[in-house]
Amino acid sequence: MNVFIKKYSTPFITGLFVVSAISGTALFFHWMPGMFHSMHTWLSMVLLLPFVLHVWRNWGQFMLYFRNPSMLVACVVSLAAAAGFMVMTGHAGGNPAQRVFPLLTHAPLGTLAPLFHATPDELATRLTHAGYSVRSTDETLEELATAAGQRPNDVLIRLLPQHAGHRH
Template sequence: MNLIVKKYSTPFITGLFVVSAISGTALFFHWMPGLFHSMHTWLSMVLLVPFVAHVWRNWAQFMLYFRNSSMLVACGACLLAAGGFMVMTGHAGGNPAQRLFPVLTHAPLTTLAPLLHASPDELADRLVHAGYHVQSTDETLEQIAMDARQRPNDVLLKILPHGSGHRH
């Protein structure tokens, strides 16, 4: 086990760090977030495995860094920065879309129509065209999803306008 850690931990840390740096930069600049988000999240978690193995193998040498005040200053600055971001940007509920979707999926098509710049019948037609059964424009997306054994969020995505740059 020690040989595997010695031979592979640093190369994997390096490779996964490069992937994390590139995907993190792409996410920061909003370049194709759908392409990079899952990759960044999962491979950053995978990066922890060789990192922990590397620290474990080099524990004695790692602890020597803490004799130097620069390590303590760097760690303190990082913790302060992280805390500052948590205080300034943190909010209960996480992603706003995750809080908005349940509100939208519990609304009837008649209520959603003005928000989506469509008539209730247009929304019903979009859903029928997507393979859903719509009995009434008074139905909620949650009801339509339950009848189709689908997730309400998936049904919502079917009625959202496609394409970017729409001006209403």
């Protein structure tokens, strides 16, 4: 096991770091986020394994870094930067859909229809064609989802345009 760690941990750290750096840069500049988001998230998590194995194998040498004040400064600055982001954006960050979806799924179809460039009856017809039993435009997506044994977000997603720029 020790030979395996010695032989592969640094090459995997390097390769996965390059992937993480490229995908993170693409995400920062909002370039093809659909392609890079999952890659960045998952492969950054995979990067942790060779990193932990590398630190474990080189623990003695790693601890020598802490004799140098620059390591302490780097750690403090890094943690302060992370804390700053958490304080400034932690409560407002995350996926905005997690905050918007409940608002939309609790609204009656008549209220939602203009958002989908449709009349309430057109929206009801779309949902009926999608297999939902719509009795009234006063029903909410949550009510329709519950009756169909589905999640409200799934019903909402079915109403969204399938192609960028496509308008109903």
